[in-house]
Amino acid sequence: MGTLRRAITELQVALQILELSEKKIDVLLLDGSPVINKPLTSNQKIINYYETYLSILQELIFNARKKTVKLAWIVKDSKMSLMTKFLGRILPFMIDRMPELLELDYRNIINNSRDMDLFYYLLDFQYRSMVLKLDFNVSQDFAKKFAFYNFYLKTARFDIPLRVEIFQPLQKETKEMIKEINILAETILPLSQYYKNYGIPAPIVEADARAKIKETEVDAFFHLMRKRFPIPDLWLRRRERSPWKF
Numbered sequence: 590m591g592t593l594r595r596a597i598t599e600l601q602v603a604l605q606i607l608e609l610s611e612k613k614i615d616v617l618l619l620d621g622s623p624v625i626n627k628p629l630t631s632n633q634k635i636i637n638y639y640e641t642y643l644s645i646l647q648e649l650i651f652n653a654r655k656k657t658v659k660l661a662w663i664v665k666d667s668k669m670s671l672m673t674k675f676l677g678r679i680l681p682f683m684i685d686r687m688p689e690l691l692e693l694d695y696r697n698i699i700n701n702s703r704d705m706d707l708f709y710y711l712l713d714f715q716y717r718s719m720v721l722k723l724d725f726n727v728s729q730d731f732a733k734k735f736a737f738y739n740f741y742l743k744t745a746r747f748d749i750p751l752r753v754e755i756f757q758p759l760q761k762e763t764k765e766m767i768k769e770i771n772i773l774a775e776t777i778l779p780l781s782q783y784y785k786n787y788g789i790p791a792p793i794v795e796a797d798a799r800a801k802i803k804e805t806e807v808d809a810f811f812h813l814m815r816k817r818f819p820i821p822d823l824w825l826r827r828r829e830r831s832p833w834k835f
Contacts, residue, residue: 593638596625600645607652616659616776620793622754623662624723624737643731650735650756659773663793664739664752671721672704704741705749712743712750717774720767734759738766742774744781745788753777 603619623646628635653660677699684691708718718741736759741750753773757766780790
């Protein structure tokens with residue numbers, strides 16, 4: 590439930606930016622993936638939160654398209670292994686043509702690799718991967734209106750690629766969608782090239798810095814809570830309650 594409440598708040602902030610900004614917005618980047626699979630629960634409160642999330646997400650997508658704003662989610666660290674699993678299925682059939690595969694423990698390499706690792710070696714600097722259409726468990730009403738895509742973009746020479754996720758209307762033509770994706774990639778690239786070994790877009794880095802809670806603020810909150818509860822020592826781990834400081 591906490592994840593859904595945080596995600597709803599983030600989308601509401603994005604909606605406010607679209608509605609209240611006096612300046613023309615070309616691209617709106619959000620941190621993390623928008624994919625939250627439908628919860629397998631009978632808890633009506635959680636279901637209501639999930640339906641609220643999808644409703645706001647749909648409103649955000651429509652508003653962005655109405656204002657011709659390109660909307661994308663930036664995934665910094667992805668465990669997705671769609672392409673590596675695909676390679677794992679087809680490589681055994683290529684051994685006759687590529688006998689050198691027998692000299693490698695390719696199964697172990699594939700099983701322990703992510704798509705980001707794979708595209709780090711396949712993509713040249715400033716290039717993107719093919720566009721992948723993905724399915725995820727959402728409401729039927731939402732799935733009838735939008736398709737979900739992602740692609741990998743190598744924004745820094747010595748960093749793993751970003752995973753960029755977008756929604757597109759189902760009726761949209763492929764050529765138009767690819768053209769829009771190319772423009773989006775061209776926009777993200779210059780925002781992400783401040784360091785050769787760290788390719789996160791600058792707006793995402795700045796947003797992280799602004800959202801981060803300072804350690805002094807955490808300590809102040811912690812001490813306030815200790816005053817309100819009668820068993821404050823149980824809040825600390827034993828190593829932190831040691832009377833000896835090394």
